[in-house]
Amino acid sequence: MEKKNSNRKIRLTYLSGFALCLLLFVSMSASSPAPDTVILGKWEEISWEYEKLPGNPEIRADKTISDNAKREITRDLVIHQAETWEFRPNGTLVLYDSKGATLSEWTLKSRGNILKIYNGKNTPEHYNLQVLNQDEMILYFNTDLQAKGIAKMKFKKIHQENYAQKIQ
Amino acid sequence: MLRKFNNSRTTRENIQLGSLTAFSAGMVNVTSVIIFFAFTSNVTGHYAILAEEISKGNWYQAAVVFAWIFMFFAGNFCSNMIIINFNQKNTYAAHATPLILEILCLLSVGTYGAFFYGETLGETEIMVGLMLFAMGIQNGLTASISNFSVKTTHLTGLTTDLGLLTSMFTKSEYRQNKALRAKANVLYAIATSYVTGGIFAGVVYQQIGFMVFYIASMVICVIIFYEYYMIRLKKMVWRKKRKNQGYKTPAMSRT
Incomplete structure (x- = not known):
């Protein structure tokens, strides 16, 4: 018993x-919602900075990446000169620049912290999704420029009403 | 490899079991890092990530990592449950069943990945969870039947033990200790197999993609079938001996 x-x-x-x-x-x-739903929509690029940059401390003090350096870094990348990124639910990524728009594919890996971008021509590119919320997205990626620094890309979400106001 | 339990196991059996399972664990871990960017044979990093995600308030990601850790725990739990409940009835079956479960998990991941994987986040999370469950099963089995001396899916404890043993071998009294030398041999064999499996998977993945999981399953199959073959062989030898003894008995009685 x-x-x-x-x-x-x-x-x-x-x-x-x-x-x-x-x-x-x-x-x-x-x-909280899943990252693959939070990321959907249009994102406007705000800034490019070096998160980590080895070398001279004087150079390191100013972490902002100039437009020339940015062009150099992204020369062979899918995201080259893209200013606005639009993540669509069907896995399509539309990259808008001053000349027009290009299509790529996007997907999230691991626990939603790795962004994979693939355009069918180049090898897939992987970005570290450091921050992702309803208003802000921060991506990190390793760059060979400046002796392997880590570039930090900041984005602001374009909410539909803001976008409509902007157009008006 | 699978017939004996705890202290009745020889060093050779531990090396055989440890090497083969570590080889497959290395394969699974490296492949999952390449495809899913997540480790699937160890959970130490996942504990750190869980704490990090909670501190950042990323609750969804924290939930995913929590589920992954739980899957590894569940694998160990299921494996040992099968062993402790069925070991008395049939040792071989009790030890082979967790391996069959592991093979099923790996084959599911391999087949789904090769033919249906749409690279969505949900699919990735489930497949990583399934692999952690498979590795938990394997780790639970090897640890349980070897009296916790063989753990093949992660190398943290193993590297610690190797560090300790290597430092002990600077003294001759420890160098002459057969048990310590045997343990070091097992650990070195596991570490080497794990790395070899990882390198092999990294190279082969470029050619065959998700089919790597089929090879990892085949390695586990080798353990199961080798043991089955050995049991059959032993039975055959035993029957033959009995038969021979039967013929000899009358002759012996005459003398």
């Missing part, structure tokens, strides 16, 4: 433990 009670108690403890884990998972995942 005592053994039966003990078994029941253990079973109950284990079940409660697993149920608690499930509850934790559900409540955490419901607390």
Whole structure:
């Protein structure tokens, strides 16, 4: 009788433990939207900076990346000269620059912290999605320029109403 | 490799089991890093990431990482549950069943990845979870049947042990200790196999993509079938011996 009670108690403890884990998972995942939905929409590029730059401290003091350097860094990249990025739900990424728009494909990897961009011609490019919320997106990527620095790209989300106001 | 339990295992058996499972774990881990950018055979990094995501308030990402850690835990749990409940009835079956489960998980990931994977975030998260479950199963099995001396999916504890043992071998009294030398051999074999498996997968993935998981499954199959073959062989030898003894008995009685 005592053994039966003990078994029941253990079973109950284990079940409660697993149920608690499930509850934790559900409540955490419901607390914020998935990155692949947050990223959808239009993003305007605000700034380019070096997050990490080895070398002379004087050079390191100013981390802003000039337009020339930016052109040099992105010369062989899909995102070359793109000013506005539009992530569509079907996995298409539209990159707008002063000349027009180009199409690529996007997908998120790992836990949603790696952005993969592929245009079918070059090898896929991977960017580290450091910050992603309803208003701001920060991407990091390694660049060979300036002895392997880490470039930081900041974006601001173009909300539909803002965009409509801008057009008007 | 699978027939014996805990202290009755020889060093050779531990090296065989450890090397083969570590080879497949290395393959799985490197492939998942290449494809999914996530480690699937160890969870130390995931614990750190979980804490980081919680501190940043990224609850969705925290939930995903929490689920991954839980899948590894669940793999270990299931594996040992099977072993402790069925070991008395049939040791080989109790030890082979977790490996069959692992093969099923790896084959599912390989097949889905090769033919259906649309590279969505949800698919990636589920497949990483499934691989962590498979690696948990494997780790649970090897640790359980080897009396916790063989852990093949991660190398943190193993590198610690190797560091300790190597420092101990600077003294002759430890160098002459057979048990310590045997343990070091097992650990070196596991570390070498893990790295070899990883390099192999990294090279082969460029050619065959998700089919790498089929090769990892085949390595696990080798363990299961080798053991099955050995059991059959031993039974055959035993029957033959019995038969021979039967013929000899009358002759012996005459003398």
